[in-house]
Amino acid sequence: MNNTKNIVVLVSGGGTNLQALIDAQARGELGSGKITCVISSKANAYALTRAQNNGIKTRTLIRKDYNDIAEYSIAMRDALLEEKADIIVYAGFMTILDENVCDAFVNRMVNVHPALIPSFCGKGYYGLHVHEEALKKGVKVSGATVHFVTAECDAGPIILQKAVKVLDDDTPETLQKRIMEQAEWKILPQAVKLLCDEKIAVVDGKTYIK
Ligand code: GAR
Numbered sequence: 001m002n003n004t005k006n007i008v009v010l011v012s013g014g015g016t017n018l019q020a021l022i023d024a025q026a027r028g029e030l031g032s033g034k035i036t037c038v039i040s041s042k043a044n045a046y047a048l049t050r051a052q053n054n055g056i057k058t059r060t061l062i063r064k065d066y067n068d069i070a071e072y073s074i075a076m077r078d079a080l081l082e083e084k085a086d087i088i089v090y091a092g093f094m095t096i097l098d099e100n101v102c103d104a105f106v107n108r109m110v111n112v113h114p115a116l117i118p119s120f121c122g123k124g125y126y127g128l129h130v131h132e133e134a135l136k137k138g139v140k141v142s143g144a145t146v147h148f149v150t151a152e153c154d155a156g157p158i159i160l161q162k163a164v165k166v167l168d169d170d171t172p173e174t175l176q177k178r179i180m181e182q183a184e185w186k187i188l189p190q191a192v193k194l195l196c197d198e199k200i201a202v203v204d205g206k207t208y209i210k
Contacts, residue, residue: 015047024189033196144183
């Protein structure tokens with residue numbers, strides 16, 4: 001039997017993906033994982049309230065309190081080690097951490113991105129911007145991707161993807177909502193469960209579900 005794995009969730013905003021993880025845990029759908037801490041890069045993120053409402057420990061690590069991304073990444077790595085994090089989930093976490101964090105948690109950090117990587121991803125593609133660009137391009141499907149985090153933004157091995165139809169009258173907001181409801185809130189908890197249960201193998205930059 002697996003030991004319980006400490007899941008630390010990193011957030012910056014509203015926290016609907018965090019909520020999906022909390023709800024999955026309540027339904028017994030996170031396997032051997034347990035959300036033990038939520039760390040926010042913003043002091044007023046509503047995600048912190050969601051965590052507190054569910055009795056989950058919270059911490060804030062404010063990006064602008066640090067001179068540069070290296071200093072911030074080292075502080076984040078130390079916080080994650082203090083929290084004895086086994087698995088780290090970026091759930092709407094809007095800061096790109098460097099190798100100080102990524103090298104300490106190889107194949108143990110996942111991110112949910114609101115598009116089908118390699119489309120509409122990389123630096124500058126976050127939140128509503130992703131959907132604005134997808135609509136500008138006129139794609140007929142978009143979706144969400146859960147992938148491992150590496151120091152290169154949105155470039156780590158892909159774990160799960162789910163496609164969602166784009167409608168002619170979509171706005172960035174309606175597309176974002178549909179992708180969250182139909183894709184992100186489903187595949188993020190699924191991927192976290194797979195990781196907690198040690199069901200993901202990574203070979204030559206690709207993942208295989210055991
Ligand atoms: C989600 O759509 C998430 O995929 C996206 O921001 C939103 C956060 O919502 N993340 C990124 O764009 C990261 N590149 P939430 O705070 O309600 O989970």
